[in-house]
Amino acid sequence: DTAVSQTPKYLVTQMGNDKSIKCEQNLGHDTMYWYKQDSKKFLKIMFSYNNKELIINETVPNRFSPKSPDKAHLNLHINSLELGDSAVYFCASSQDLDSNEKLFFGSGTQLSVL
Amino acid sequence: AQSVAQPEDQVNVAEGNPLTVKCTYSVSGNPYLFWYVQYPNRGLQFLLKYITGDNLVKGSYGFEAEFNKSQTSFHLKKPSALVSDSALYFCAVKPHDKIIFGKGTRLHILP
Numbered sequence: 001d002t003a004v005s006q007t008p009k010y011l012v013t014q015m016g017n018d019k020s021i022k023c024e025q026n027l028g029h030d031t032m033y034w035y036k037q038d039s040k041k042f043l044k045i046m047f048s049y050n051n052k053e054l055i056i057n058e059t060v061p062n063r064f065s066p067k068s069p070d071k072a073h074l075n076l077h078i079n080s081l082e083l084g085d086s087a088v089y090f091c092a093s094s095q096d097l098d099s100n101e102k103l104f105f106g107s108g109t110q111l112s113v114l
Numbered sequence: 115a116q117s118v119a120q121p122e123d124q125v126n127v128a129e130g131n132p133l134t135v136k137c138t139y140s141v142s143g144n145p146y147l148f149w150y151v152q153y154p155n156r157g158l159q160f161l162l163k164y165i166t167g168d169n170l171v172k173g174s175y176g177f178e179a180e181f182n183k184s185q186t187s188f189h190l191k192k193p194s195a196l197v198s199d200s201a202l203y204f205c206a207v208k209p210h211d212k213i214i215f216g217k218g219t220r221l222h223i224l225p
Contacts (some may be wrong), residue, residue: 004157041202043158043215057211090157097211100146100165105157 001025006106013081014114020077021109023091024077029077029104031055031097032074034066035090037108049074050097081113118207120216123225127195128224132181135190135219137205146208147188149179151201158204164188175199195223 006023013019025032027088033056048056052068063079078085086106095101119138127133139145146165150158162173179190188210189197200223205216 041152041218043218044203045212045214050214091178094155100163100208102148102163103150103158103213105159107155107157 001040004087004091004093004104006109008109010110010112012112012114015083017081018031018077018079019081019111020075021089021091021111022075023106024073024088025091025093025104027093027104028072029093029095030071031066031094032071032110033092033094034074034076035092035105037038037088037090039087046089047074047076048058048097055097063099078111081111083113086111086113115211116207116214118205118214118216120205120219122219124222125225126222127175129197129210130194131193133190133195133221133223134181135203135205135221136188137144137216138187139205139207140186141207141209142215143209147174148206148208149188149190150204150206150215150222151175152204155198155203158202161190161203166201191206195225197213197225199223 004025027090031050033048037043046060047066049068065077068074092103149164150162152158164171164181172178202218206213
C-alpha cells in the first residue's frame with residue numbers, strides 16, 4: 001500500500017481553469033502538508049494541516065484553497081489557474097506538527113498550465 | 115531570517131570514492147536537521163536526521179551526516195559512492211513548526 005498517495009500524477013490545463021489535486025495518507029498521521037517544487041527544484045511549503053485544522057499558510061494566493069475533510073485527506077483546489085502555477089505539487093504527512101519525525105511524501109502531481 | 119544553504123548545485127564523484135554534500139543553516143535555537151533524497155519523478159525520501167546526542171548520524175543506504183554546531187553545518191557523507199546514489203539531495207531544518215528545505219544538490223556519480 002502506498003503510504004501517501006496523490007492524484008492525478010499529471011495535470012495539463014488551460015489558464016483560467018479551476019482544478020483539484022487529491023491526497024490521502026494511510027499512516028494514521030495527524031499532520032499533512034502541501035509543498036510546491038518549481039522548475040529549479042526549489043521546494044517550498046504552502047500549507048500544513050493538523051487534525052483538519054489549518055496551521056501554516058505561507059502567503060499563498062487565495063486562489064489556492066486546501067480542504068481537509070478528515071485527517072487522512074488534504075486536497076488542494078486551485079481557482080483561475082495562471083502560467084506561474086506550473087510546478088510539481090507534493091503532498092506529505094508527519095506523525096504530528098511538533099515532533100521530530102520525518103515527512104512522508106507522495107510521488108507528486110506535475111501541473112502544466114498552458 | 116531562518117534559512118538553509120546548500121552551496122553546490124551539483125557534485126560529481128567517481129564511483130567508489132567518498133562523497134560529501136554540504137549544508138549549512140541559520141536558525142534560532144537547536145533545530146532538528148534532516149537529509150532527504152529525491153529520485154527522478156518521485157517524492158522525497160527520508161535519509162537521516164539529527165535531533166540530539168552523537169554528532170555523527172547514520173542513515174539509509176550507507177549515508178551518514180556530521181552535525182557541527184560551531185559551524186552550523188550538517189554535511190552529508192558516504193565513504194564509497196555508488197552510481198545508484200545519483201539523485202537530488204535536500205538538507206532540511208525544523209526550528210519550530212515547519213520544515214525548511216535547502217535548494218537541493220544534484221549528486222552525479224560517474225561510473
